[in-house]
Amino acid sequence: MSDAFKLGLAGLGTVGTGVLRLLDDNADLLAARAGRPIEVVAVSARTRGRDRGIDLSGYQWCDDPADLAQVEGLDAVIEVMGGTDGPALDLARASLSAGRSVVTANKAMIATHGFELAQAAEAAGAALLFEAAVCAGTPILQTMRDGLSANRIDRIEGILNGTSNYILSAMERSGEDFGETLAEAQRLGYAEADPALDVDGGDAAHKLAILAALGFGLRPDFAGVEVNGIRDVRAADIAQAERLGYKIRLVAMADLVDRPGEAPALLQRVRPCLLPADHLLAGIDGPTNAVLTLGDQSGPILIQGAGAGSAATASGIVADVVALARGQARAPLAVPAGQLAVAERADSGAREARYYLRFVVADRPGVLAELAAAMRDARVSIQSLIQEGEGVDPEAGGIMVALTTHRAPARNIRDALARLQGSQSIVEPPLSMPILQD
Amino acid sequence: MSDAFKLGLAGLGTVGTGVLRLLDDNADLLAARAGRPIEVVAVSARTRGRDRGIDLSGYQWCDDPADLAQVEGLDAVIEVMGGTDGPALDLARASLSAGRSVVTANKAMIATHGFELAQAAEAAGAALLFEAAVCAGTPILQTMRDGLSANRIDRIEGILNGTSNYILSAMERSGEDFGETLAEAQRLGYAEADPALDVDGGDAAHKLAILAALGFGLRPDFAGVEVNGIRDVRAADIAQAERLGYKIRLVAMADLVDRPGEAPALLQRVRPCLLPADHLLAGIDGPTNAVLTLGDQSGPILIQGAGAGSAATASGIVADVVALARGQARAPLAVPAGQLAVAERADSGAREARYYLRFVVADRPGVLAELAAAMRDARVSIQSLIQEGEGVDPEAGGIMVALTTHRAPARNIRDALARLQGSQSIVEPPLSMPILQD
Numbered sequence: 001m002s003d004a005f006k007l008g009l010a011g012l013g014t015v016g017t018g019v020l021r022l023l024d025d026n027a028d029l030l031a032a033r034a035g036r037p038i039e040v041v042a043v044s045a046r047t048r049g050r051d052r053g054i055d056l057s058g059y060q061w062c063d064d065p066a067d068l069a070q071v072e073g074l075d076a077v078i079e080v081m082g083g084t085d086g087p088a089l090d091l092a093r094a095s096l097s098a099g100r101s102v103v104t105a106n107k108a109m110i111a112t113h114g115f116e117l118a119q120a121a122e123a124a125g126a127a128l129l130f131e132a133a134v135c136a137g138t139p140i141l142q143t144m145r146d147g148l149s150a151n152r153i154d155r156i157e158g159i160l161n162g163t164s165n166y167i168l169s170a171m172e173r174s175g176e177d178f179g180e181t182l183a184e185a186q187r188l189g190y191a192e193a194d195p196a197l198d199v200d201g202g203d204a205a206h207k208l209a210i211l212a213a214l215g216f217g218l219r220p221d222f223a224g225v226e227v228n229g230i231r232d233v234r235a236a237d238i239a240q241a242e243r244l245g246y247k248i249r250l251v252a253m254a255d256l257v258d259r260p261g262e263a264p265a266l267l268q269r270v271r272p273c274l275l276p277a278d279h280l281l282a283g284i285d286g287p288t289n290a291v292l293t294l295g296d297q298s299g300p301i302l303i304q305g306a307g308a309g310s311a312a313t314a315s316g317i318v319a320d321v322v323a324l325a326r327g328q329a330r331a332p333l334a335v336p337a338g339q340l341a342v343a344e345r346a347d348s349g350a351r352e353a354r355y356y357l358r359f360v361v362a363d364r365p366g367v368l369a370e371l372a373a374a375m376r377d378a379r380v381s382i383q384s385l386i387q388e389g390e391g392v393d394p395e396a397g398g399i400m401v402a403l404t405t406h407r408a409p410a411r412n413i414r415d416a417l418a419r420l421q422g423s424q425s426i427v428e429p430p431l432s433m434p435i436l437q438d
Numbered sequence: 439m440s441d442a443f444k445l446g447l448a449g450l451g452t453v454g455t456g457v458l459r460l461l462d463d464n465a466d467l468l469a470a471r472a473g474r475p476i477e478v479v480a481v482s483a484r485t486r487g488r489d490r491g492i493d494l495s496g497y498q499w500c501d502d503p504a505d506l507a508q509v510e511g512l513d514a515v516i517e518v519m520g521g522t523d524g525p526a527l528d529l530a531r532a533s534l535s536a537g538r539s540v541v542t543a544n545k546a547m548i549a550t551h552g553f554e555l556a557q558a559a560e561a562a563g564a565a566l567l568f569e570a571a572v573c574a575g576t577p578i579l580q581t582m583r584d585g586l587s588a589n590r591i592d593r594i595e596g597i598l599n600g601t602s603n604y605i606l607s608a609m610e611r612s613g614e615d616f617g618e619t620l621a622e623a624q625r626l627g628y629a630e631a632d633p634a635l636d637v638d639g640g641d642a643a644h645k646l647a648i649l650a651a652l653g654f655g656l657r658p659d660f661a662g663v664e665v666n667g668i669r670d671v672r673a674a675d676i677a678q679a680e681r682l683g684y685k686i687r688l689v690a691m692a693d694l695v696d697r698p699g700e701a702p703a704l705l706q707r708v709r710p711c712l713l714p715a716d717h718l719l720a721g722i723d724g725p726t727n728a729v730l731t732l733g734d735q736s737g738p739i740l741i742q743g744a745g746a747g748s749a750a751t752a753s754g755i756v757a758d759v760v761a762l763a764r765g766q767a768r769a770p771l772a773v774p775a776g777q778l779a780v781a782e783r784a785d786s787g788a789r790e791a792r793y794y795l796r797f798v799v800a801d802r803p804g805v806l807a808e809l810a811a812a813m814r815d816a817r818v819s820i821q822s823l824i825q826e827g828e829g830v831d832p833e834a835g836g837i838m839v840a841l842t843t844h845r846a847p848a849r850n851i852r853d854a855l856a857r858l859q860g861s862q863s864i865v866e867p868p869l870s871m872p873i874l875q876d
Contacts, residue, residue, distance in 0.1 A: 139585025262692020318588035
């Protein structure tokens with residue numbers, strides 16, 4: 001058997017300790033699969049003394065994580081500190097420029113600096129892998145980069161945030177509203193104390209930007225993702241959607257829009273959507289992640305699994321380590337960085353869909369006429385309209401009107417809602433969600 | 439860009455021509471991802487003259503496929519002729535011993551001769567890849583070999599035969615019996631003229647033996663798969679299962695059984711099972727394939743997609759070719775052949791489950807007492823028993839009795855059925871199916 005594959009590890013939170021535990025638990029099996037033992041040589045974390053339930057005495061300690069880049073004899077550095085910039089980015093840059101490969105679970109860093117880091121990796125002949133950055137141990141990047149490498153990717157759709165999906169699934173079952181459900185999810189450990197990155201869609205947007213870059217051969221464009229989170233979804237919307245035969249899910253979606261005479265433009269969106277019951281993503285329940293990739297040859301490929309957790313994230317990280325130890329390095333973003341095109345952003349207003357619109361309105365005559373007129377003036381054709389008798393917002397005292405539209409461009413929907421802005425009849429901001437593929 | 443990666447192709451049926459078409463359609467994208475152009479240099483098929491809708495004039499022609507092994511300058515040979523032995527095996531052996539890598543979609547050959555071929559590949563320093571042999575373009579081998587490489591695999595469950603799943607799904611919808619549904623499936627092209635390999639479980643068993651070898655680090659043991667097909671499943675069973683809250687699916691399943699003081703033994707089975715509605719495989723509908731892999735770190739990972747078809751199979755084959763062109767070769771069965779253990783076969787009789795048993799019995803007093811006595815004598819405890827008023831078999835004139843049992847070892851179920859063999863009350867052979875995980 002060859003020499004050990006030697007690692008430095010930066011970050012000793014739940015993910016970092018999970019990696020150490022995995023490397024220990026499955027050491028024999030990993031050595032067999034990698035063709036050589038895998039060994040952590042040096043570690044770094046914010047505080048050295050903290051009890052992590054793991055014996056650190058066998059590892060060289062670095063106070064400054066960036067020093068890992070210089071520890072002698074390392075083959076690769078694992079970065080699980082997190083953060084878009086700061087120490088994580090410093091370490092990645094330092095390691096790559098020292099010719100050391102980097103394995104990271106840091107979706108924010110890759111979504112934002114992935115192109116620069118891919119260039120640095122290639123320039124230094126080092127590898128940069130980040131399987132765990134998207135859906136933790138669910139090997140979707142692997143699948144896109146290798147398993148579907150023969151395909152032109154036509155569309156990527158995913159449920160990429162486990163917390164949001166857990167909350168929407170729980171609201172479905174309990175009939176409770178977002179606030180109570182979030183509090184319960186926080187109590188159970190499915191949501192962070194600060195849930196913004198999850199429920200407002202940023203986390204899913206990071207993952208989508210990485211998937212889109214890999215799938216379409218583009219530089220990651222996180223800033224180009226249009227994002228809406230799930231805070232405004234009410235239990236009443238979920239109940240209404242269910243009566244119409246739909247589930248509500250936070251869907252991340254990317255595709256290329258053809259433009260005559262120009263390169264196709266990239267459309268990347270994260271927002272709550274209505275999914276018909278037979279949509280492959282409609283059945284994804286609880287804190288699960290799932291990605292549906294449409295290949296021109298393979299047809300739709302669905303891959304689903306846990307999207308978070310210490311062991312699952314370690315699974316993704318160590319899979320990358322095994323690939324490196326085997327000498328299976330590839331271009332970080334599937335094709336050489338120099339060939340990654342800059343994504344032109346598509347106009348999302350032109351994209352047509354059926355829509356679900358929900359209003360909370362004052363209970364008085366003429367309100368429906370006002371809604372209908374705004375739709376007509378914006379050239380949105382109403383398919384069905386449901387006025388709920390009961391009030392949905394005891395404080396505001398409004399009643400709920402939900403409607404579905406025929407296919408219309410997103411800009412017409414926005415126009416209709418803009419026409420209603422400032423109306424005395426509308427008690428709170430309306431919610432619009434597209435109805436996917438039915 | 440480097441020199442072209444040069445291929446020979448044996449077999450010009452729908453899959454072989456699909457490969458040529460894919461390599462042509464996606465040539466630029468493949469060259470970018472592989473880092474070099476991919477080029478077919480020589481081809482072989484049974485008849486040269488046949489019109490395949492493809493121009494073969496640019497390829498060197500070999501009457502004997504084994505001659506591809508000697509064509510100068512080839513990097514790899516693609517084998518899509520099929521057949522466990524014969525020309526396919528001859529070509530694989532000849533290519534590998536000439537140091538040429540082999541890519542094949544031939545599940546029968548790999549399930550039967552995979553170990554020998556893996557040894558030959560390693561001895562010659564060549565690669566042997568067979569992604570398309572299991573679930574066509576759905577990259578499950580890739581996922582097992584690379585994406586889940588950090589995991590001890592605890593169990594593999596799959597819906598591995600699209601024809602059987604299509605038929606069971608269609609019976610569910612139409613309420614028609616197996617015979618009519620098969621005929622319809624044949625008419626629509628979802629079933630072969632000779633459907634035995636599909637509906638009797640052999641095809642799924644080939645795929646399972648390959649998955650189990652990869653997942654558990656064992657030599658493939660196709661002969662060790664216990665197989666039951668779907669011919670005996672009636673529409674009445676599907677209706678009865680549905681009333682009880684279950685779907686019937688042909689499930690392939692492999693796991694390791696711990697044995698005190700000995701290496702774990704391998705249990706591999708393909709048979710129709712009752713799946714609770716929330717089982718991840720219960721929702722797999724139509725000609726789709728799906729594999730659920732339980733990793734000790736990742737938790738359950740589901741991957742699903744088309745399991746057959748010209749383009750989907752070509753997608754799997756060309757993904758292997760891209761991996762080879764990138765220099766990403768690995769041990770054919772994830773670990774070096776010398777480390778693959780010989781699978782000891784587990785005793786399936788010891789495995790406990792709840793069971794669904796269906797009898798067609800004569801309509802006369804005492805029959806239920808006879809069934810109940812056999813169950814009692816075999817120490818099988820009945821959970822519920824449903825006697826259908828109407829006859830299920832107009833010819834035989836019997837009536838249907840379906841029962842579910844409490845958990846019992848498979849050998850007790852077999853014992854109960856053996857006790858009823860030869861009984862005058864039983865009009866046709868009974869059907870038993872396990873009820874999975876609920």
